[in-house]
Amino acid sequence: MDPDELTHLLDAVAAGVLSTADAVLRICTQPYVDAEGFAKVDLHRRVRCGFPEVIFGQGKTAQQIEAILRALITHGQGGLVTRVEPAAAAHLRSAFPEGQHNPVGRTFRIESPEAAGAKVGRVVVVTAGTSDLPVAEEARVTAEAWNCEVAVVADVGVAGLHRLLHELPRLGRADALVVVAGMEGALPSVVGGLVDCPVIAVPTSIGYGAHFQGLAALLGMLNSCASNVVVVNIDAGFNGGHVAGLIARRAGLARLPSTAAATGPAQQPATAAAGSEDRAERESQPLTDAVGPNRPHAQECDCTWH
Numbered sequence: 001m002d003p004d005e006l007t008h009l010l011d012a013v014a015a016g017v018l019s020t021a022d023a024v025l026r027i028c029t030q031p032y033v034d035a036e037g038f039a040k041v042d043l044h045r046r047v048r049c050g051f052p053e054v055i056f057g058q059g060k061t062a063q064q065i066e067a068i069l070r071a072l073i074t075h076g077q078g079g080l081v082t083r084v085e086p087a088a089a090a091h092l093r094s095a096f097p098e099g100q101h102n103p104v105g106r107t108f109r110i111e112s113p114e115a116a117g118a119k120v121g122r123v124v125v126v127t128a129g130t131s132d133l134p135v136a137e138e139a140r141v142t143a144e145a146w147n148c149e150v151a152v153v154a155d156v157g158v159a160g161l162h163r164l165l166h167e168l169p170r171l172g173r174a175d176a177l178v179v180v181a182g183m184e185g186a187l188p189s190v191v192g193g194l195v196d197c198p199v200i201a202v203p204t205s206i207g208y209g210a211h212f213q214g215l216a217a218l219l220g221m222l223n224s225c226a227s228n229v230v231v232v233n234i235d236a237g238f239n240g241g242h243v244a245g246l247i248a249r250r251a252g253l254a255r256l257p258s259t260a261a262a263t264g265p266a267q268q269p270a271t272a273a274a275g276s277e278d279r280a281e282r283e284s285q286p287l288t289d290a291v292g293p294n295r296p297h298a299q300e301c302d303c304t305w306h
Contacts, residue, residue, distance in 0.1 A: 033071050038064055041071040051146055058083035062091035069110065078112025080145045082138060082238045105137025109145055119149040121248025122287055124174040126191060128157030128181035131206045136180045138237030146245030151287040158186045171195050173287055175251035176244040182206025185217030192226025198247055201231045202240040
């Protein structure tokens, strides 16, 4: 039950249309709905956490995913599914023609009513290599589902640092970065030493033998000497995108005039004020126009999206 539903419920009680006992029963039973006996869909996740429940598609049948999605949609929450297998994706595309399937990131998304609003917060997803794109795309779709402006910078790993330096203006305009890397997992530390925002590091299971299916990258990232780097689980693009989205939304909302008073105490030192002005100037530029003319997302990533 979201705030609008609760308001309608209380109005119905005040108007005498609904008894107090029935209202109490609805409040007690509507935090979740039962989806055909195999899932209890958490409808209060959005009230408690700001975002609706996300469906982990791995291990679920296409029919189970459809039922959970319909429960969310019925209550106006939209829906995001991760780890969607090709057969399940085909079923979902047929059941929900309005949905958006990302075969690279293995996601399926139905936009919530709030998606039409202005984007709040800026996230940049960075990958060390092209092989990291599936995890990066999962992060991108997740941050976009949280209504953030998102850009992807692909294939800028440490074997060719000049590629990363070329993208620094774009990285500097982000509220949060998601850095996805396999092999030895060095890229998040490098990026962390170049930016003034949180870096969410996502290790991937890309690499040879001693990489140990992402363990080497995970341990390397956990031992980063860059103090603004935090780490999520191996191949957990959703977690990286979710945390970055939470951070970016807070930063974006703080920039809005209506929430300016809630951004905390003003910075007093002149150096802090100068830093704020410099960052404000960077943030006034769009993420997609960092260096040179605007380029379509597919060209930025040197890949073709379907």
